Amino acid sequence: MKIGFDNEKYIKMQSERILERISSFGDKLYLEFGGKLFDDYHASRVLPGFQPDSKLKMLLKMKDHAEIVIAIGADAIEQNKKRGDLGITYDLDVLRLIDAFTGVGLYVGSVVITKYAGQPAADAFRARLSALGIKSYLHYPIEGYPSNIPLIVSDNGYGKNDYIETSRPLVVITAPGPGSGKMATCLSQLYHESKRGVKAGYAKFETFPIWNLPLSHPVNIAYEAATADLNDVNMIDPFHLEAYGVTTVNYNRDVEVFPVLNAIFTQILGESPYKSPTDMGVNMAGNCIIDDEACCEASRQEVLRRYYTGLCDEKKGNGTKESVYKLELLMKQMNLTAADRPVVECALEREKETGHPAVAIELPSGELISGKTTDLLGASAAALINSLKSLAGIDHKIHLVTKEALEPIQTLKTNYLGSSNPRLHTDEVLIALSVSAANNGASQAALEQLPKLRGCEVHSSVILSPVDEKIFKKLGMHLTSEAKYETKKMYHY
DSSP states (O other), X not given: OOOOBOHHHHHHHHHHHHHHHXXXXXXXXXXXXXXXXXXXHXXXXXXXXXXXXXXXXXXXXXXGGEEEEEEEEHHHHHTTOBOTTTOOBHHHHHHHHHHHHHHTTOEEEEEEEESOSOOHXXXXXXXXXXXXXXXXXXXXXXXXXXTOHHHHTSTTTGGGSOOOOOOSSEEXXXXXXXXXXXXXXXXXXXXHHHHTTOOEEEEEEOOSSOTTSOTTOHHHHHHHHHTGGXXXXXXXXXXHHHHHSOOOEEEHHHHHHHHHHHHHHHHHHSSOSOSSHHHHBOOOGGGGBSOHHHHHHHHHHHHHHHHHHHHHHHHHTSXXXXXXXXXXXXXXXXXXXXXXXXXXXXXXXXXXXXXXXXXXXXXXTSOEEEEEOOSSBOHHHHHHHHHHHHHHTOOTTSOSSOHHXXXXXXXXXXXXXXXXXXXXXXHHHHHHHHHHTTTOHHHHHHHTTGGGGTTOEEEESSOOOHHHHHHHHHTTOEEEEOSOOSSOOSOOO
């Protein structure tokens, strides 16, 4: 993928901007971290060159003064909402985040469960946190939020929420994904701090939408696609336009909640330090794009991937028609079709030729490699092996793993482990390839090509098994699938 973003420049500019904002407040700063803190794969996909751990590197510079509070919506727990890039539920990701943060020396103070209304799954998760020795707090829905400011900024609004005990001057509020209630958590804390006589401030660090890119820029549209299930809408910041006469981009939830923020700051300081939602932010990403067209093309591909993911989620019962409709509108806005994703046509043509599921992979050179379903291999495993052969310059007639080596694995699966599918999945064929590499130079050469698959596009003509999906994600490949199953069974696993 062509580099379009200067990551080193970004880290320097962003660090300076955050430190500048921290120094402008008094006893405590609540810093809302939007997006993913240390594994922002969406940003790395639409801003090629952006490193997923860039935000973490900045935060580590301030780790002695910072603590982290992780927010998760009770509704997300109840619905088993998953992170699209990792394939794990939000509640499990909270535990993963705690491990990751503490593993690099960052202090995680607690977890706050937002939008709590007695959900049984949220109660179970809170009990699990308690058993693990992790403090947790509850925040509740507020009727009329965010427009009923008198109720919100009162003892019956934010006042009902648990006060989160914190011990450091910089409190970073982060979450597994969007819609988790990060901003509301910050505002609730400001209300409680004011009651305790603590001078506290708020700032927002959110990468998307990028405020100083046009509203219709592909990078900003890709953000709308990423949050289609939340019905987020990018919009011109009317407060900023009125205050400064400058057009900037924000999104609906920030614009809607801005009067609430103003009311809270007025209550604490007598006046608000911000004139617009854009003023609240500290994002420098837009200043670090070095190849706009590279970022535009990467964003167009992201919208296409989100569309196919939306179709599959709807098929699986995890998504809605409304989300798909929104994604279709965004595609039309960008004049995108399936033809703009070459692996789609390649996979579908291969399926048409063979009459069985097929998978296509686009290599870094632009070469399209396909894999068909055989008696020995699933289409994903076949496409993976064929791609490794091509990258290593190995003749496709050469068998990297012999039939004699594969058949015992099939016997194990079907005769002893009870599987009805004798064909090898991607994980099984990679293990077989690894074993073969001990005595086969070609297999070893193929195995060494695996890192080159990171960032490659993949499309399957059917919804893949969870095993194959996970392997492609672990390899860093960008997978999409047609919204159909290989069989007409009711239960798929």
